[in-house]
Amino acid sequence: MEADALPEEKFSxxxxxxxGERRASVPLTALETLWFNTGTxxxxxxxxxxxESSPTNDALVYISRDHVTRYLDEIAEKAIxxxxxxxxxxxxxxxxxxxxILTDTLERGFEALVLSNAMKPMRRREAALLDLRERFGDKLTIRVSLDHYTKAAHEAERGARSWEPGTEGLKWLSNNGFSIAVAGRMLPNETMDQARDGYATLFAELGIGIDASDPMRLVLFPEMDEAKDIAEITTECWGILNQNPADIMCATSRMVVHRKGEAEPRVAACTLIPYDGGFDMGSTLEEASQDVSLNHPHCARFCVLGGASCSA
Known part of the structure; x- marks a missing residue:
């Protein structure tokens, strides 16, 4: 690439x-997981x-049942x-x-994974959840966000008075035989083994039926410093890092979002980048089957170098 044509900034x-190196991209190998953002x-x-989810952020509006149905129909019609x-x-x-929406999903035979904080909004739906558990068993998994195995670190992230409601909701799910998982974070100076040992102790104390050594049931994410400079991922990086692009999250998943002010939902390349127009893949799953250019810091920080995946 000519020097005077170089991008002025990273990820631009x-x-x-x-x-001036060719940026890495990831082809869609198979749409194994389709995510829906239910609203921010x-x-x-x-x-x-x-x-940036919060009690006031509606940048992504509530996804409707009709819109979810449209995408589930496309999966059936296109035999995806x-x-x-x-x-x-x-x-x-x-x-x-x-x-x-969840009932429709399970009735069509899909496995359903729900990411929840297990607090009051979920607890209000206990009767409905027990019915789904009875009807569909382990086809439904609820993954609870518990940011650390200590109350102090969890509440430093999620706010005061979030520990007891979250752990009580997790205990309710465990006691009622749901398929459950936990998503947590490792503190900057904490090893994977230390984190898993800490969660194992917590699960034993609370009577939670999760094996902390199982990476499918305890999903741990490294703490990410978004202010820290990060390298761009080039085509040469796959060999240098001994990484296979087929192992990156966007090789097997997409996410449907409904942005405020837009008439219809759109398909985003990644669960982490719902707002960036460069990662808008179109309005249908067929349109969204194109390659994903790793042109965002999250691609490097979270997925390639961090090795993260949102799926269970």
Whole structure:
């Protein structure tokens, strides 16, 4: 690439890095998981929420049952081999149509993964959840966000008085035989083994039926410093890092979002980047099957270098 044509800043060109190297991209190998953002409204305002969910942020409006149905119909009509439907927010249980959406999903035979804080919005739906548990068993998994195994670190992220309601909701799910998982964070100077040991102790104390050594049931994310400079990912990085692009989250997933002010939902490349127009993949799943250019700091920080995945 000619020097005078170099992008002026990192992550500003979908094809070239600021150093003039070809930017890495990820092809969609199979749409194994389709995510829906149910809306950014949440009963909490966590400090490091990647999409800034809060009690007042409705940048992503509540997804409607009819709109979800449209995408589930497309999966059926196009014979897309999607196994799992994921729901995130905000807090999904704040969406007034969510129980109906979840029921539709399970009735169609999909596995459903719901990311929740297990607090009051979920607890209000206990009767409906018990019915779904009875009807569909482990086809429904609820993954509870518990940011640390200590109350102090959890509440530093999620706010005062969030620990007891969250752990009580997790205990309710465990006691009633739901398929459950926990998503947590590792503190900057904490090792993976230390974190898993800490959660194991907590689960034993609370009587939670989760094996903390199982990475599918205790999903741990490294703490991310978004102010820290991060390298761009080039095509050469796959070999240098011994990484396979097929292992990156956007190789097997997409997320449907309904942005405020837009008439219809759109498909985003990633659960972490719902607002950036460069990651808008179109209005249908067919349109969204194109390659994803890793042209965002989250691509490097969270997925390639951090090795994260939102799916269970």
């Amino acid at each position: 060109d979908p094809v070239w890095t600021a150093k 409204l949440c009963n909490l305002a966590c400090i490091n929420c990647y999409i 081999a999607t196994k799992e439907i994921g729901y995130t927010g905000g807090e999904p249980f704040m969406n007034p149509e969510f129980v109906a």
